[in-house]
Amino acid sequence: MSELSRAERRQRTERRILDTARELFAQRGFERTTIRAVAQAAEVDPALVMQYYGSKQRLFDAAVRVAEPPAGEAGPEELIEELLGSLDVKLGELPPASLAMMRSMLTHPEAAASARGVLGRQIERVGRSLPGERARLRAALMTMIMLGVAVGHQLLELDELRDVPPEDIARLLRPCLQALSEG
The missing domain is CATH 1.10.357 (Tetracycline Repressor; domain 2)
Structure with missing residues (x-):
């Protein structure tokens, strides 16, 4: 079994942070979800969450982003x-x-x-x-x-x-x- 590359580990960590943030924002809302709580639940350092997202607002924006449906013109x-x-x-x-x-x-x-x-x-x-x-x-x-x-x-x-x-x-x-x- 090959080890994950640094980029793959980074991607998995970022995905884990984002998935955790989605769960906490869904359960607690924006006000009661903290960077520290997200980091703790994702088992990472709070500084790493800030490194990836920069602020709680940007983390929230990423967490609530949903895939847009195709832009086709329906009647x-x-x-x-x-x-x-x-x-x-x-x-x-x-x-x-x-x-x-x-x-x-x-x-x-x-x-x-x-x-x-x-x-x-x-x-x-x-x-x-x-x-x-x-x-x-x-x-x-x-x-x-x-x-x-x-x-x-x-x-x-x-x-x-x-x-x-x-x-x-x-x-x-x-x-x-x-x-x-x-x-």
């Missing part, structure tokens, strides 16, 4: 199917990055700035698929409806959202999203 119907299809994920076990952002975005200004960036890109992508006037506003409303459902289910644990299958929620949301997509 309104395909867009609605994509949004409603994502409910299974949003109402299931969310990735730690998504949970971390949701938990922190309402309580910390820097986390809110990160969320605005992610949501802004989502709104831009959705808006490109909508015909007619005020596409960006309609895209923002569609995006925030989906976020609201996820927050109600994941963070507020509303029984009304947790006691029904995602398909039922999707069926009820469809007319609303269709109306917004048409302008």
Whole structure:
């Protein structure tokens, strides 16, 4: 068995720090997650976390970064199917990055700035698929409806959202999203 190169060890360490940060930000939120706690849980020195990321804010930004969907231009119907299809994920076990952002975005200004960036890109992508006037506003409303459902289910644990299958929620949301997509 060959030993890992220095670059491979560095990459594994950085990945371990980032995975640990995602878990802690998801569990504790931005305010209660410290560089020291991340370092301890990742079994590294706090100085190493700072060397890789420079600040808690940059660590958070890296932790909540999610892969963007392909930039293809979907039509309104395909867009609605994509949004409603994502409910299974949003109402299931969310990735730690998504949970971390949701938990922190309402309580910390820097986390809110990160969320605005992610949501802004989502709104831009959705808006490109909508015909007619005020596409960006309609895209923002569609995006925030989906976020609201996820927050109600994941963070507020509303029984009304947790006691029904995602398909039922999707069926009820469809007319609303269709109306917004048409302008």
